[in-house]
Each structure stands twice: as C-alpha cells, then as structure tokens.
Amino acid sequence: MQRQRVEYNVLETMVRDIFLSYGYSLGDSATIADIIIDAEICGKLTHGLRRLNLYHQKIRNNKIDRYAKSMILNETNCSISFDACNRIGQLAAYEAMQAAISKSKVNGIGIANVVNSNNFGTASYYAKMASKVDCIGISMSNSPAFCFPINGRKPVLGTNPIAVSIPDLSNTFCMDISTAMTSIGNIELYKMENKSLPKGWVEDEYGDDIIDPTVALEKIYEKKGGILPLGGRNKLYGGHKGYALSLVIELLTSALINQRINAMKNGIGHFFCVIDCSIFGDIQTIKENVTALLKKMHSVGISGGEKKVVVPGEHAFITECNSKKDGIFISDMVINDIANIMKDCNLDIEDYIKIS
Numbered sequence: 001m002q003r004q005r006v007e008y009n010v011l012e013t014m015v016r017d018i019f020l021s022y023g024y025s026l027g028d029s030a031t032i033a034d035i036i037i038d039a040e041i042c043g044k045l046t047h048g049l050r051r052l053n054l055y056h057q058k059i060r061n062n063k064i065d066r067y068a069k070s071m072i073l074n075e076t077n078c079s080i081s082f083d084a085c086n087r088i089g090q091l092a093a094y095e096a097m098q099a100a101i102s103k104s105k106v107n108g109i110g111i112a113n114v115v116n117s118n119n120f121g122t123a124s125y126y127a128k129m130a131s132k133v134d135c136i137g138i139s140m141s142n143s144p145a146f147c148f149p150i151n152g153r154k155p156v157l158g159t160n161p162i163a164v165s166i167p168d169l170s171n172t173f174c175m176d177i178s179t180a181m182t183s184i185g186n187i188e189l190y191k192m193e194n195k196s197l198p199k200g201w202v203e204d205e206y207g208d209d210i211i212d213p214t215v216a217l218e219k220i221y222e223k224k225g226g227i228l229p230l231g232g233r234n235k236l237y238g239g240h241k242g243y244a245l246s247l248v249i250e251l252l253t254s255a256l257i258n259q260r261i262n263a264m265k266n267g268i269g270h271f272f273c274v275i276d277c278s279i280f281g282d283i284q285t286i287k288e289n290v291t292a293l294l295k296k297m298h299s300v301g302i303s304g305g306e307k308k309v310v311v312p313g314e315h316a317f318i319t320e321c322n323s324k325k326d327g328i329f330i331s332d333m334v335i336n337d338i339a340n341i342m343k344d345c346n347l348d349i350e351d352y353i354k355i356s
Contacts, residue, residue: 003330003331005327005328005330007327008037008040008324008328010352010353011049011330011352013352014349015032015033016029017347017352018052018056018345018347019032021346022059022066023066023067031090031091031094032090032091035090035120036121037049038121039121039122040323041324042317042319042323043316043319043320043323044124044176044316045189046183046186047121047122047185049334049338050185050188050337051121053337056344058118060344064086064087064088065087066088068084069085070083070087070091070092070095070096071083073115077103077106078103078107078108078109079103079110080096080103080110081112082095082096082099082112082113082114082115083114083115084115084116084117084118085116086267089118089119089120089270090121092114093114093117093120093126093139093270093272096112096113097112097126097137097139098129100112100130100274101129101133101135103274104130104135104275104276105133105135108275108276108278108279110272110273111271111273111274112271112272113252113253113270114270115254116267116269119268120141120268120270122161122163122176123140124139124163124176124316126139127139127163127165127174128171128174130165130274131165132171134167134276134277134278135274135275135277136167136274136277137163137164137272137273137274138162138271138272139270140162140249140253140272141160141253141269142157142158142249142250142253142269143159143160145157146159146184146220146226146227147159147160147226147227147228147229148228148229148233149229149247150229150233150235150239151234153205153206154223155223155225155226157179157229158246159182159184159227159246160179160249161177161179161249162245162249163177166290167277167286167287168290169287169288169290169291170291172317173290173294173313174317176316177230179245179246180227180229180230180242180246181227181229181230181232181242182197182227184217187216187220188213190213191213191214191217192331196213197211197213197216198211199211200232200233201227201228202216202220202225203228204219204225205224205225207233229242229243229246230245230246231243253270254269256271294311297311298311335355
C-alpha cells in the first residue's frame with residue numbers, strides 16, 4: 001500500500017474546512033479537526049482520518065444534527081449532565097469536559113456526563129485536556145453493542161473505552177484502552193490491509209473464531225457474531241475482568257441519567273471525571289512523584305526481546321512528537337477517500353496536498 005507524508009497542520013486545516021462546508025462555525029470546525037488529527041498524530045489511526053467517511057455519511061444523511069447544541073439536564077456545584085441532542089460527539093464531549101474542568105477548579109472535583117451523543121473519537125483526548133491543567137482526567141464512553149459478555153452468545157455491550165491521564169513532568173502518562181479485544185475500526189483496518197484477524201478477537205454465534213475481517217464485520221452487523229471482552233472468552237485469561245469493566249462503563253455512561261442501556265438504540269453516552277491535583281498538595285511535588293514512579297517502570301528488567309518497559313501513553317507521546325516534526329504518513333486509499341469527501345463538499349484536495 002502506497003503512502004504519502006503530509007504535514008499535520010495541513011491535514012488539520014483540510015479537516016477544518018470540510019466541517020466548515022457542512023455549516024459548522026469556524027471555532028467548532030477547528031475543535032473537531034483538532035480532535036480528529038490528534039488521533040492521527042498519536043498513531044491511533046482507527047479514530048483519525050479513517051473516520052471522516054463515517055461522519056460525512058451521517059451528516060449528509062441527517063443522522064448527526066449539525067445544528068444541535070447540548071442542553072443541560074441537571075447541574076450541581078460539582079456535576080453537570082447534558083443531552084447532546086444528537087450533535088457530533090467531539091463537540092458534545094469537549095463542552096462536557098470543559099465544564100468538568102471548570103467545576104474541579106472551584107470544588108476540587110468535577111463530573112460531567114452526556115447522553116444522546118455520537119462517536120467522540122479517542123477517549124484520551126479529553127483525559128489529556130484535564131492533565132494539561134494539572135488535573136487528573138478520566139474519560140469514558142459506551143458504543144454500539146458489538147461485544148459478547150463473558151459466556152454469552154448475544155452482543156449486548158460496546159467496546160466501551162476508558163482513558164485516564166495523570167499529570168507528570170512531561171505530561172506523558174495517559175492510559176487509553178478499549179474493554180474489548182479489538183474495535184470495529186481495527187477490524188476495518190485489517191480488512192483494508194488484507195490481513196487475517198488473530199484468533200480470540202471475534203467469534204460467531206456458535207463460539208467459533210472468525211479470522212476473515214470481511215466475514216467478521218458482516219457477522220457483527222448481523223448480530224450473528226461479536227467481539228470478545230478484554231481477556232477473551234473465559235476466566236482463564238481474565239475475560240471476566242474485561243466484561244466487568246465494560247459493564248461498569250456502560251452503567252456510568254447510560255444508567256446514571258436514564259439513558260436506556262445499549263448505545264445502538266439511544267445514541268452514545270459519555271462520562272468524565274476531573275480531580276484537581278491541588279487538593280492533594282503541591283502540584284510540582286505530585287508531578288515529581290508521578291514521574292519518579294514512571295521512571296521506576298523504565299528501570300526494571302525487560303523480557304521477550306523488548307527494548308524497554310513503556311508506560312501508558314508513551315508510544316502515543318513519541319509518535320505525536322515525531323508526527324509534528326516530520327509529518328504523517330497517509331495511505332493512498334485514505335487520501336482517495338478524503339478526496340471524494342471533499343469533492344462532495346465542493347472542495348479540492350489538490351488545494352491542500354498534491355496527490356502523487
């Protein structure tokens with residue numbers, strides 16, 4: 001597969017202009033573009049430019065309300081609940097996390113949740129919003145029901161990601177994980193690259209592995225297959241833990257504000273928690289302590305031929321630094337998809353990048 005290197009700020013401008021063409025304001029378009037390109041520059045390709053076609057189709061078919069604004073359902077000194085009214089997930093999540101941060105700076109903690117939203121990109125983006133202002137950030141979302149519960153043969157949970165970011169001296173630490181063995185986006189990536197899925201990711205309704213990504217996607221959408229919970233099909237490798245964590249996220253993102261469980265039917269829900277580190281003591285000392293513990297992880301012996309022990313967020317941090325310095329490699333297939341989207345928006349991709 002051919003690839004082309006493009007400067008990240010050029011991509012960000014291009015994505016911003018696509019959303020401007022839909023009728024979003026300049027500020028909102030810039031926010032959406034920043035979130036999408038953040039996924040790309042951090043190496044989380046399943047949540048970056050490859051998601052543009054999904055957003056394009058939903059906006060064009062009025063499955064995302066481009067004119068919607070979030071409505072406050074309930075508010076206290078330290079919490080706020082929003083109905084996103086089917087607006088795009090990035091804007092709903094960004095507003096909610098900003099509200100949670102503001103409340104944490106006054107009360108020490110801020111909690112925000114959202115219902116009737118859409119896919120918000122990467123959970124880590126919102127968690128890092130908090131750590132950049134010396135807070136602990138926790139971000140989670142439910143998603144369409146494509147995953148089996150442990151011992152179950154009917155998909156009832158989503159891949160349900162969770163991210164936690166804690167301030168350190170380099171602002172590196174950020175855990176961002178799915179509570180399933182893989183994601184729909186990753187299966188699509190395997191299909192695009194003509195690769196077989198590893199066994200233990202997706203099973204059919206009879207419990208047999210599916211390794212063909214095309215068949216996997218068909219079975220999942222037909223509800224005749226599903227993605228396994230993090231840890232796999234049983235307790236042996238901790239599948240019950242992945243299932244339990246996914247269920248907790250489902251409850252926090254839906255049941256707390258009376259959204260029916262199952263994001264497939266009622267839109268997607270998000271949950272954010274922000275804790276101001278100053279309630280624990282001196283910020284600089286806290287950052288030094290966190291950094292010291294992370295360095296301890298680096299100092300232990302390695303196994304399995306790995307070069308070093310890495311901490312959550314480290315690969316993404318390094319990839320982000322390199323992407324901002326050297327540009328981002330984009331496959332010709334993705335570039336062609338974006339070119340078609342831009343043509344439909346009366347834009348010309350050649351005004352931004354030259355197609356080789």
